[in-house]
Amino acid sequence: MSSDKQLFSTSGSFSSNYEQEVVCDLLSKAGIQVNGVNSWDIVVSDPRFYPSVFRQGSLGLGETYMAGFWDSVSPDITLYKLLTANLENQAKYNLKMVLYRIKAYLFNRQSVQQVSRDIHRHYDLGNDLFEAMLDDRMIYSCAYWQGAKTLEEAQEKKLDLICRKLHLEAGQRLLDIGCGWGGLAGYAAEKYGVEVLGITLSEEQAKLARKRYAHLPVTIELQDYRDLTGRYDRVVSVGMVEHVGYKNYSLYMQTVDRVLKNDGIFLLHGIGSNTSMKHTDPWIDRYIFPNGMMPSMQQITKAAEGHFVMEDWHSFGNDYEQTLREWRKRFKQAWPSLSAKYGNTFYRMWNYYLCCSTASFQAKKNQLWQIVFSKMGNHRIYQPVR
Numbered sequence: 001m002s003s004d005k006q007l008f009s010t011s012g013s014f015s016s017n018y019e020q021e022v023v024c025d026l027l028s029k030a031g032i033q034v035n036g037v038n039s040w041d042i043v044v045s046d047p048r049f050y051p052s053v054f055r056q057g058s059l060g061l062g063e064t065y066m067a068g069f070w071d072s073v074s075p076d077i078t079l080y081k082l083l084t085a086n087l088e089n090q091a092k093y094n095l096k097m098v099l100y101r102i103k104a105y106l107f108n109r110q111s112v113q114q115v116s117r118d119i120h121r122h123y124d125l126g127n128d129l130f131e132a133m134l135d136d137r138m139i140y141s142c143a144y145w146q147g148a149k150t151l152e153e154a155q156e157k158k159l160d161l162i163c164r165k166l167h168l169e170a171g172q173r174l175l176d177i178g179c180g181w182g183g184l185a186g187y188a189a190e191k192y193g194v195e196v197l198g199i200t201l202s203e204e205q206a207k208l209a210r211k212r213y214a215h216l217p218v219t220i221e222l223q224d225y226r227d228l229t230g231r232y233d234r235v236v237s238v239g240m241v242e243h244v245g246y247k248n249y250s251l252y253m254q255t256v257d258r259v260l261k262n263d264g265i266f267l268l269h270g271i272g273s274n275t276s277m278k279h280t281d282p283w284i285d286r287y288i289f290p291n292g293m294m295p296s297m298q299q300i301t302k303a304a305e306g307h308f309v310m311e312d313w314h315s316f317g318n319d320y321e322q323t324l325r326e327w328r329k330r331f332k333q334a335w336p337s338l339s340a341k342y343g344n345t346f347y348r349m350w351n352y353y354l355c356c357s358t359a360s361f362q363a364k365k366n367q368l369w370q371i372v373f374s375k376m377g378n379h380r381i382y383q384p385v386r
Contacts, residue, residue: 019054020047030085032078039073040081046070062283062356066348075352076328079359122289123180123202129342130181132334133327137183138208141239141269142320142368151326154319159187162236164385165312165372166265168192172233175199175259177225178240182209182218189216197232199223225252228259234267235260241270241300242292246278249295249303257307263378266308271320272296272367288353294366308373311382317368321361328354 024034033041044050046069052060061082064070072078130138135155143154144161162184168174170193176185179198182205189196195217200206201224209220225240235256244252256266273294279285280293304310331354335347342350360366374382 016051020050023050023053026087027082030081030087032081040077042070042072042078044070057282059282059286062287062352065352066287066345068348076325076355076358076362079356080362083359083363083365123200124204126341127181127204127208129331129338132338133331137187138181139183140180142271142316143323143326144316145319145322151323151330154323155183156187159184160191161385162238162267162269162370163188163192165370166234166236166267167382168194168234170194173197173231175228175230175232175235177228177235177237177256178243179205179209179220180239181205182213182220184236184238185209185218185220186213186216189213189218194234197221197230199225199228225255228255230259231261232259232264233261234265236267236269238269239271241268242289242294244295245291245293246276246295246299249299253303253307257375260375262375263380264375265311265382266373266375268300268369268371268373270295270369272300272369274365274367284353284356287349300369300371304373306376308375309378310371311374312370312372312384314370314384314386315367316370317361317364317366320366320368321358324354324358324361328358 148154
Protein backbone atom coordinates (compact mmCIF):
# COMPACT_ATOMS: atom_id res chain seq x y z
CA MET A 1 0.00 0.00 0.00
CA SER A 2 1.30 3.42 -0.89
CA SER A 3 1.15 4.84 2.59
CA ASP A 4 1.17 8.62 2.19
CA LYS A 5 0.28 8.96 -1.45
CA GLN A 6 -1.79 12.04 -2.29
CA LEU A 7 -5.18 10.33 -2.48
CA PHE A 8 -7.14 13.45 -3.35
CA SER A 9 -6.78 16.98 -4.57
CA THR A 10 -7.96 20.04 -2.70
CA SER A 11 -8.71 23.42 -4.18
CA GLY A 12 -5.12 24.59 -4.30
CA SER A 13 -6.21 28.21 -3.92
CA PHE A 14 -6.25 30.15 -0.72
CA SER A 15 -9.45 31.39 0.78
CA SER A 16 -11.13 34.65 0.09
CA ASN A 17 -12.50 36.57 3.03
CA TYR A 18 -16.02 35.78 1.85
CA GLU A 19 -15.41 32.02 1.77
CA GLN A 20 -13.86 32.12 5.22
CA GLU A 21 -16.73 34.16 6.63
CA VAL A 22 -19.36 31.80 5.22
CA VAL A 23 -17.63 28.67 6.54
CA CYS A 24 -17.06 30.19 9.98
CA ASP A 25 -20.70 31.28 10.10
CA LEU A 26 -21.92 27.78 9.27
CA LEU A 27 -19.63 26.28 11.91
CA SER A 28 -20.85 28.75 14.52
CA LYS A 29 -24.45 27.65 13.84
CA ALA A 30 -23.34 24.21 15.04
CA GLY A 31 -21.68 25.70 18.12
CA ILE A 32 -18.18 25.21 16.69
CA GLN A 33 -15.53 27.93 16.74
CA VAL A 34 -12.32 28.10 14.77
CA ASN A 35 -9.38 28.00 17.19
CA GLY A 36 -11.81 27.90 20.12
CA VAL A 37 -11.23 26.38 23.56
CA ASN A 38 -13.77 23.53 23.53
CA SER A 39 -12.77 19.98 22.66
CA TRP A 40 -15.12 20.06 19.63
CA ASP A 41 -13.78 23.36 18.27
CA ILE A 42 -11.47 23.07 15.29
CA VAL A 43 -7.94 24.31 14.75
CA VAL A 44 -7.26 25.35 11.17
CA SER A 45 -3.62 25.00 10.16
CA ASP A 46 -3.98 25.61 6.42
CA PRO A 47 -6.22 28.31 4.89
CA ARG A 48 -7.07 25.99 1.98
CA PHE A 49 -9.55 24.49 4.44
CA TYR A 50 -12.03 27.31 3.77
CA PRO A 51 -12.39 27.16 -0.05
CA SER A 52 -12.44 23.37 0.04
CA VAL A 53 -15.34 23.24 2.51
CA PHE A 54 -17.09 26.20 0.86
CA ARG A 55 -17.00 24.58 -2.59
CA GLN A 56 -17.25 20.87 -1.77
CA GLY A 57 -19.18 20.63 1.50
CA SER A 58 -18.81 17.31 3.32
CA LEU A 59 -16.34 16.03 0.72
CA GLY A 60 -14.11 19.04 1.31
CA LEU A 61 -14.45 18.70 5.07
CA GLY A 62 -13.29 15.08 5.01
CA GLU A 63 -10.51 15.65 2.49
CA THR A 64 -9.06 18.60 4.39
CA TYR A 65 -9.07 16.52 7.57
CA MET A 66 -7.15 13.80 5.75
CA ALA A 67 -4.68 16.43 4.52
CA GLY A 68 -4.19 17.77 8.05
CA PHE A 69 -5.60 21.21 7.22
CA TRP A 70 -7.71 21.10 10.39
CA ASP A 71 -8.02 19.07 13.54
CA SER A 72 -10.02 18.77 16.73
CA VAL A 73 -9.41 17.26 20.15
CA SER A 74 -12.71 15.35 19.77
CA PRO A 75 -13.52 15.00 16.05
CA ASP A 76 -16.40 12.64 16.80
CA ILE A 77 -18.11 15.37 18.84
CA THR A 78 -17.28 17.97 16.18
CA LEU A 79 -18.99 15.85 13.54
CA TYR A 80 -21.93 15.08 15.85
CA LYS A 81 -22.54 18.80 16.33
CA LEU A 82 -22.32 19.40 12.59
CA LEU A 83 -24.82 16.63 11.88
CA THR A 84 -27.33 17.76 14.50
CA ALA A 85 -27.21 21.31 13.12
CA ASN A 86 -28.43 20.00 9.72
CA LEU A 87 -25.99 22.26 7.89
CA GLU A 88 -26.41 20.23 4.71
CA ASN A 89 -29.85 21.83 4.31
CA GLN A 90 -28.35 25.31 4.51
CA ALA A 91 -25.40 24.83 2.18
CA LYS A 92 -25.82 25.57 -1.50
CA TYR A 93 -25.18 22.59 -3.82
CA ASN A 94 -22.31 23.05 -6.25
CA LEU A 95 -22.12 21.65 -9.79
CA LYS A 96 -20.02 18.65 -8.71
CA MET A 97 -22.66 17.59 -6.16
CA VAL A 98 -25.47 18.01 -8.69
CA LEU A 99 -23.62 15.83 -11.21
CA TYR A 100 -22.91 13.25 -8.52
CA ARG A 101 -26.61 12.94 -7.72
CA ILE A 102 -27.62 12.78 -11.39
CA LYS A 103 -25.15 9.91 -11.85
CA ALA A 104 -26.73 8.07 -8.92
CA TYR A 105 -30.15 8.35 -10.57
CA LEU A 106 -29.12 7.33 -14.07
CA PHE A 107 -26.77 4.40 -13.52
CA ASN A 108 -26.86 1.14 -11.61
CA ARG A 109 -23.76 1.77 -9.52
CA GLN A 110 -24.09 -1.66 -7.87
CA SER A 111 -23.80 -3.83 -10.98
CA VAL A 112 -22.14 -7.24 -10.59
CA GLN A 113 -18.84 -6.02 -12.01
CA GLN A 114 -18.82 -2.73 -10.09
CA VAL A 115 -19.72 -4.25 -6.72
CA SER A 116 -16.88 -6.75 -7.04
CA ARG A 117 -14.41 -3.89 -7.56
CA ASP A 118 -15.91 -1.84 -4.72
CA ILE A 119 -15.80 -4.71 -2.23
CA HIS A 120 -12.13 -5.27 -3.06
CA ARG A 121 -11.31 -1.61 -2.34
CA HIS A 122 -12.62 -1.78 1.22
CA TYR A 123 -12.69 -5.34 2.51
CA ASP A 124 -9.38 -6.39 0.96
CA LEU A 125 -7.40 -3.52 2.50
CA GLY A 126 -5.67 -6.04 4.74
CA ASN A 127 -6.78 -8.64 7.25
CA ASP A 128 -4.21 -7.26 9.70
CA LEU A 129 -6.15 -3.99 9.89
CA PHE A 130 -9.47 -5.68 10.62
CA GLU A 131 -7.95 -8.23 13.02
CA ALA A 132 -6.56 -5.34 15.06
CA MET A 133 -9.81 -3.37 15.10
CA LEU A 134 -12.48 -6.07 15.45
CA ASP A 135 -13.26 -8.78 18.00
CA ASP A 136 -11.74 -12.26 17.96
CA ARG A 137 -14.36 -13.55 15.48
CA MET A 138 -13.84 -10.49 13.23
CA ILE A 139 -17.49 -9.43 13.15
CA TYR A 140 -17.66 -6.20 11.14
CA SER A 141 -21.20 -5.17 12.09
CA CYS A 142 -23.07 -3.76 15.07
CA ALA A 143 -22.67 -5.67 18.34
CA TYR A 144 -25.49 -6.25 20.84
CA TRP A 145 -24.42 -4.74 24.16
CA GLN A 146 -27.31 -5.71 26.45
CA GLY A 147 -25.59 -7.40 29.39
CA ALA A 148 -22.17 -7.37 27.69
CA LYS A 149 -19.01 -5.77 29.08
CA THR A 150 -16.55 -6.41 26.25
CA LEU A 151 -16.72 -6.26 22.46
CA GLU A 152 -16.20 -10.02 22.32
CA GLU A 153 -19.17 -10.61 24.62
CA ALA A 154 -21.34 -8.13 22.74
CA GLN A 155 -20.60 -9.68 19.35
CA GLU A 156 -21.27 -13.20 20.64
CA LYS A 157 -24.58 -11.98 22.06
CA LYS A 158 -25.42 -10.57 18.61
CA LEU A 159 -24.57 -13.84 16.88
CA ASP A 160 -26.67 -15.83 19.33
CA LEU A 161 -29.53 -13.34 19.00
CA ILE A 162 -29.51 -13.86 15.23
CA CYS A 163 -29.46 -17.64 15.55
CA ARG A 164 -32.36 -17.61 18.01
CA LYS A 165 -34.36 -15.22 15.80
CA LEU A 166 -33.82 -17.61 12.90
CA HIS A 167 -35.08 -20.49 15.09
CA LEU A 168 -32.11 -22.57 13.94
CA GLU A 169 -32.26 -26.34 14.40
CA ALA A 170 -29.59 -28.99 13.88
CA GLY A 171 -29.46 -30.32 10.35
CA GLN A 172 -30.82 -27.21 8.65
CA ARG A 173 -29.08 -25.47 5.76
CA LEU A 174 -28.26 -21.79 6.38
CA LEU A 175 -27.30 -19.34 3.65
CA ASP A 176 -25.21 -16.35 4.81
CA ILE A 177 -25.26 -13.60 2.15
CA GLY A 178 -22.23 -11.38 2.66
CA CYS A 179 -20.57 -13.65 5.21
CA GLY A 180 -17.52 -11.51 5.91
CA TRP A 181 -14.75 -13.44 7.62
CA GLY A 182 -17.17 -16.24 8.46
CA GLY A 183 -17.82 -15.41 12.12
CA LEU A 184 -21.59 -15.98 12.01
CA ALA A 185 -21.27 -19.03 9.76
CA GLY A 186 -18.77 -20.63 12.13
CA TYR A 187 -20.82 -19.79 15.21
CA ALA A 188 -24.06 -21.15 13.76
CA ALA A 189 -22.40 -24.38 12.61
CA GLU A 190 -20.62 -24.95 15.93
CA LYS A 191 -23.36 -23.92 18.36
CA TYR A 192 -26.52 -24.89 16.45
CA GLY A 193 -25.40 -27.80 14.29
CA VAL A 194 -26.40 -26.32 10.94
CA GLU A 195 -24.70 -26.59 7.55
CA VAL A 196 -23.72 -23.16 6.21
CA LEU A 197 -22.96 -21.68 2.82
CA GLY A 198 -21.39 -18.24 3.13
CA ILE A 199 -20.88 -16.03 0.09
CA THR A 200 -18.64 -12.97 -0.22
CA LEU A 201 -16.93 -11.01 -2.98
CA SER A 202 -13.82 -10.38 -0.88
CA GLU A 203 -10.92 -12.71 -1.63
CA GLU A 204 -9.22 -11.87 1.67
CA GLN A 205 -12.36 -12.62 3.65
CA ALA A 206 -12.91 -15.92 1.87
CA LYS A 207 -9.30 -17.01 2.33
CA LEU A 208 -9.33 -16.40 6.08
CA ALA A 209 -12.85 -17.82 6.62
CA ARG A 210 -12.01 -21.07 4.82
CA LYS A 211 -8.92 -21.50 6.98
CA ARG A 212 -10.68 -20.71 10.26
CA TYR A 213 -13.72 -22.93 9.74
CA ALA A 214 -12.31 -25.83 7.74
CA HIS A 215 -13.20 -28.17 10.63
CA LEU A 216 -16.90 -27.26 10.49
CA PRO A 217 -19.67 -27.85 7.91
CA VAL A 218 -19.07 -24.37 6.49
CA THR A 219 -18.54 -23.64 2.79
CA ILE A 220 -17.31 -20.22 1.69
CA GLU A 221 -17.76 -19.16 -1.92
CA LEU A 222 -16.71 -16.08 -3.88
CA GLN A 223 -20.11 -15.32 -5.37
CA ASP A 224 -22.55 -12.50 -6.04
CA TYR A 225 -26.00 -12.93 -4.50
CA ARG A 226 -27.57 -12.61 -7.94
CA ASP A 227 -25.96 -15.91 -8.98
CA LEU A 228 -27.31 -18.00 -6.09
CA THR A 229 -28.87 -21.40 -6.70
CA GLY A 230 -30.25 -24.11 -4.43
CA ARG A 231 -32.74 -24.01 -1.55
CA TYR A 232 -32.14 -23.20 2.10
CA ASP A 233 -34.06 -23.55 5.36
CA ARG A 234 -32.81 -20.19 6.61
CA VAL A 235 -31.24 -17.12 5.01
CA VAL A 236 -29.33 -14.40 6.85
CA SER A 237 -27.64 -11.25 5.62
CA VAL A 238 -25.64 -9.09 8.03
CA GLY A 239 -24.19 -5.74 6.97
CA MET A 240 -24.53 -6.48 3.26
CA VAL A 241 -27.74 -4.71 2.22
CA GLU A 242 -25.79 -1.42 2.32
CA HIS A 243 -24.01 -2.59 -0.85
CA VAL A 244 -27.14 -3.60 -2.79
CA GLY A 245 -28.26 -0.18 -4.09
CA TYR A 246 -31.75 1.20 -4.59
CA LYS A 247 -32.00 -0.08 -8.17
CA ASN A 248 -31.48 -3.65 -6.91
CA TYR A 249 -33.55 -3.92 -3.71
CA SER A 250 -36.40 -5.69 -5.51
CA LEU A 251 -34.02 -8.12 -7.22
CA TYR A 252 -32.35 -8.78 -3.87
CA MET A 253 -35.67 -9.72 -2.26
CA GLN A 254 -36.69 -11.80 -5.29
CA THR A 255 -33.42 -13.72 -5.04
CA VAL A 256 -33.89 -14.50 -1.34
CA ASP A 257 -37.49 -15.54 -2.03
CA ARG A 258 -36.29 -17.89 -4.78
CA VAL A 259 -33.69 -19.71 -2.64
CA LEU A 260 -35.61 -19.78 0.67
CA LYS A 261 -37.82 -22.80 1.35
CA ASN A 262 -41.53 -22.17 1.76
CA ASP A 263 -41.41 -22.61 5.53
CA GLY A 264 -38.13 -20.73 5.86
CA ILE A 265 -37.10 -17.58 7.75
CA PHE A 266 -35.00 -14.68 6.45
CA LEU A 267 -33.20 -12.26 8.78
CA LEU A 268 -31.91 -8.97 7.38
CA HIS A 269 -29.44 -7.02 9.55
CA GLY A 270 -28.29 -3.67 8.22
CA ILE A 271 -27.85 0.07 8.57
CA GLY A 272 -30.93 2.06 7.64
CA SER A 273 -31.64 5.64 6.63
CA ASN A 274 -34.44 7.83 7.97
CA THR A 275 -35.31 8.91 4.43
CA SER A 276 -35.30 7.20 1.04
CA MET A 277 -32.00 8.07 -0.64
CA LYS A 278 -30.54 7.35 -4.05
CA HIS A 279 -27.00 8.44 -3.23
CA THR A 280 -24.64 8.47 -0.27
CA ASP A 281 -22.30 11.00 1.31
CA PRO A 282 -19.66 11.88 -1.32
CA TRP A 283 -16.69 11.52 1.07
CA ILE A 284 -17.85 8.07 2.24
CA ASP A 285 -18.48 7.15 -1.40
CA ARG A 286 -15.00 8.19 -2.54
CA TYR A 287 -12.87 6.88 0.31
CA ILE A 288 -14.68 4.23 2.39
CA PHE A 289 -17.64 2.46 0.80
CA PRO A 290 -17.69 3.15 -2.95
CA ASN A 291 -21.29 3.07 -4.18
CA GLY A 292 -22.60 2.14 -0.75
CA MET A 293 -26.17 3.11 0.10
CA MET A 294 -28.40 2.75 3.16
CA PRO A 295 -32.01 1.73 2.53
CA SER A 296 -34.99 3.35 4.20
CA MET A 297 -37.91 1.55 5.82
CA GLN A 298 -40.03 2.37 2.78
CA GLN A 299 -37.47 1.01 0.34
CA ILE A 300 -37.12 -2.26 2.26
CA THR A 301 -40.84 -2.87 2.69
CA LYS A 302 -41.61 -1.96 -0.92
CA ALA A 303 -39.00 -4.44 -2.17
CA ALA A 304 -40.27 -7.14 0.21
CA GLU A 305 -43.91 -6.67 -0.75
CA GLY A 306 -45.31 -9.71 -2.49
CA HIS A 307 -42.43 -11.89 -1.30
CA PHE A 308 -42.36 -11.79 2.49
CA VAL A 309 -44.36 -11.20 5.65
CA MET A 310 -42.56 -8.98 8.14
CA GLU A 311 -42.53 -10.89 11.45
CA ASP A 312 -40.29 -8.67 13.57
CA TRP A 313 -38.47 -5.32 13.31
CA HIS A 314 -35.82 -4.66 15.96
CA SER A 315 -33.99 -1.31 16.07
CA PHE A 316 -30.88 -0.86 18.21
CA GLY A 317 -28.76 1.84 16.59
CA ASN A 318 -27.47 3.05 19.95
CA ASP A 319 -25.48 -0.17 20.16
CA TYR A 320 -23.64 0.77 16.97
CA GLU A 321 -22.36 3.98 18.55
CA GLN A 322 -20.77 1.92 21.33
CA THR A 323 -19.43 -0.64 18.83
CA LEU A 324 -17.79 2.06 16.73
CA ARG A 325 -16.17 3.66 19.76
CA GLU A 326 -14.62 0.31 20.65
CA TRP A 327 -13.39 -0.21 17.08
CA ARG A 328 -11.81 3.24 17.07
CA LYS A 329 -10.11 2.61 20.41
CA ARG A 330 -8.64 -0.68 19.18
CA PHE A 331 -7.57 0.85 15.87
CA LYS A 332 -5.69 3.64 17.63
CA GLN A 333 -4.07 1.22 20.08
CA ALA A 334 -2.88 -0.98 17.22
CA TRP A 335 -1.68 1.87 15.03
CA PRO A 336 2.04 1.65 16.00
CA SER A 337 2.15 -1.84 14.46
CA LEU A 338 0.17 -0.77 11.36
CA SER A 339 1.65 2.65 10.62
CA ALA A 340 4.57 1.55 8.47
CA LYS A 341 2.25 -0.29 6.08
CA TYR A 342 -0.66 2.14 5.90
CA GLY A 343 0.78 5.62 6.51
CA ASN A 344 -0.47 8.82 8.09
CA THR A 345 -2.98 9.78 5.40
CA PHE A 346 -4.71 6.43 5.83
CA TYR A 347 -4.72 6.89 9.61
CA ARG A 348 -6.50 10.22 9.34
CA MET A 349 -8.93 8.82 6.75
CA TRP A 350 -9.82 5.77 8.85
CA ASN A 351 -10.09 7.77 12.06
CA TYR A 352 -12.40 10.24 10.31
CA TYR A 353 -14.53 7.38 8.98
CA LEU A 354 -14.97 5.89 12.46
CA CYS A 355 -15.69 9.32 13.96
CA CYS A 356 -18.31 10.34 11.39
CA SER A 357 -19.97 6.92 11.63
CA THR A 358 -20.15 7.25 15.41
CA ALA A 359 -21.58 10.74 15.08
CA SER A 360 -24.21 9.55 12.59
CA PHE A 361 -25.60 6.99 15.02
CA GLN A 362 -25.35 9.35 17.98
CA ALA A 363 -27.36 11.94 16.03
CA LYS A 364 -29.79 9.21 14.89
CA LYS A 365 -29.10 10.00 11.25
CA ASN A 366 -28.47 6.28 10.80
CA GLN A 367 -30.37 3.35 12.28
CA LEU A 368 -29.52 -0.31 12.84
CA TRP A 369 -32.27 -2.78 12.03
CA GLN A 370 -32.74 -6.52 12.36
CA ILE A 371 -35.80 -7.52 10.38
CA VAL A 372 -37.25 -11.02 10.34
CA PHE A 373 -39.28 -12.15 7.34
CA SER A 374 -41.22 -15.31 6.56
CA LYS A 375 -42.45 -16.27 3.11
CA MET A 376 -45.91 -15.48 1.84
CA GLY A 377 -48.14 -18.48 2.56
CA ASN A 378 -46.13 -19.61 5.60
CA HIS A 379 -48.79 -19.74 8.34
CA ARG A 380 -46.52 -20.89 11.17
CA ILE A 381 -46.66 -18.61 14.21
CA TYR A 382 -43.38 -16.74 14.68
CA GLN A 383 -42.23 -15.92 18.22
CA PRO A 384 -40.07 -12.75 18.30
CA VAL A 385 -36.81 -12.96 20.25
CA ARG A 386 -34.82 -10.36 22.20
